[in-house]
Amino acid sequence: MSRVIGFPGAASRQESGAELSRHTKSLYGTKDFREKRRRIESRHLRPGGHQGRGSFHLENVHLICTLLRAVLCVSGMLRRGERNALDSRLRTLEFEFANLPASFEGFRILHLSDIHADGLAGLAEASCARLRGLEADLCVLTGDYRYDIEGSCAAVYPEMGKILACVRAKHGVVGILGNHDFAEKIVHLERMGVRVLMNDSLEIRRGIESIWICGVDDPHYYGCDDLPGALAPVPEGAFKVLLAHSPELYEEAADRGIDLYLCGHTHAGQVCLPGGIPIVLNTSAPRRFARGIWRHGHVQGYTSAGIGCSLLPVRFNCPPEITLIELRTKQEGTGAGSPP
Numbered sequence: 001m002s003r004v005i006g007f008p009g010a011a012s013r014q015e016s017g018a019e020l021s022r023h024t025k026s027l028y029g030t031k032d033f034r035e036k037r038r039r040i041e042s043r044h045l046r047p048g049g050h051q052g053r054g055s056f057h058l059e060n061v062h063l064i065c066t067l068l069r070a071v072l073c074v075s076g077m078l079r080r081g082e083r084n085a086l087d088s089r090l091r092t093l094e095f096e097f098a099n100l101p102a103s104f105e106g107f108r109i110l111h112l113s114d115i116h117a118d119g120l121a122g123l124a125e126a127s128c129a130r131l132r133g134l135e136a137d138l139c140v141l142t143g144d145y146r147y148d149i150e151g152s153c154a155a156v157y158p159e160m161g162k163i164l165a166c167v168r169a170k171h172g173v174v175g176i177l178g179n180h181d182f183a184e185k186i187v188h189l190e191r192m193g194v195r196v197l198m199n200d201s202l203e204i205r206r207g208i209e210s211i212w213i214c215g216v217d218d219p220h221y222y223g224c225d226d227l228p229g230a231l232a233p234v235p236e237g238a239f240k241v242l243l244a245h246s247p248e249l250y251e252e253a254a255d256r257g258i259d260l261y262l263c264g265h266t267h268a269g270q271v272c273l274p275g276g277i278p279i280v281l282n283t284s285a286p287r288r289f290a291r292g293i294w295r296h297g298h299v300q301g302y303t304s305a306g307i308g309c310s311l312l313p314v315r316f317n318c319p320p321e322i323t324l325i326e327l328r329t330k331q332e333g334t335g336a337g338s339p340p
């Protein structure tokens with residue numbers, strides 16, 4: 001029977017005394033991170049009290065949201081932006097690796113990011129329509145399950161339940177938290193069958209071979225990421241897929257031998273100029289890491305445009321996406337990740 005540890009987080013006002021399952025203890029066993037996240041989350045229960053990294057976020061400025069919404073409404077663009085936000089695309093990608101274990105040739109990872117499931121009516125249903133018929137080996141969620149950044153998380157769980165019910169993945173669903181997520185979500189996500197990795201790693205075996213899925217807490221805002229801690233159980237030379245909410249750990253990932261880095265957070269701009277040119281990306285990583293395929297040293301990475309929205313439930317020139325990634329063995333003379 002799994003051992004559980006208590007995490008009476010300040011954010012869990014409605015579910016105080018909630019428990020985290022056993023494999024979250026590597027983060028929360030590190031007292032500094034547990035206290036740090038608790039302190040930041042407690043400030044989120046008071047409007048305007050944000051205390052994480054990059055505290056001046058557009059989503060924190062309600063006046064800006066109200067003004068932008070009014071402008072879009074008056075100009076007749078709000079409905080169009082909402083329709084765009086429900087019109088997700090399936091993006092299929094192949095990444096090639098010289099060190100991929102042979103048993104994992106063709107392994108398919110369904111990558112869902114920035115779902116913000118309670119941000120727009122009909123989002124769960126539209127996402128399910130896009131997921132229908134997709135068969136993956138593993139589904140990974142790279143954080144930001146709700147729309148708001150403060151207050152109760154209750155509204156997001158029924159919507160996440162609808163989306164997860166449409167996911168088909170042989171090895172199940174693995175997730176991490178983003179900057180919109182409180183630690184109380186871990187319990188709820190796990191009840192829905194998501195294995196949440198908080199600075200921890202999970203081995204996936206096929207026969208005598210395996211790959212490791214490594215997940216860190218949000219590096220962008222909470223700053224509670226602990227990649228060395230996450231990698232502690234991973235054997236030397238193992239094939240490693242890192243899940244992080246944002247691309248900001250690209251240098252550390254390269255230093256620590258990550259093979260594939262999957263993330264989101266930027267929404268690829270969400271509201272872009274014609275041609276998909278982002279206006280705001282909200283990351284300290286260089287622009288080349290903020291959307292799509294990238295590479296840094298040995299690490300191949302993908303920053304998803306995400307499924308949902310933040311700030312306003314609209315998208316322009318930047319469709320939401322569901323990503324299906326296939327792992328391939330690199331053949332002699334071929335390049336890295338193949339563009340779509």
Ligand SMILES: [Fe+2]
Binds near residue numbers: 144
């Ligand atoms: Fe997000």
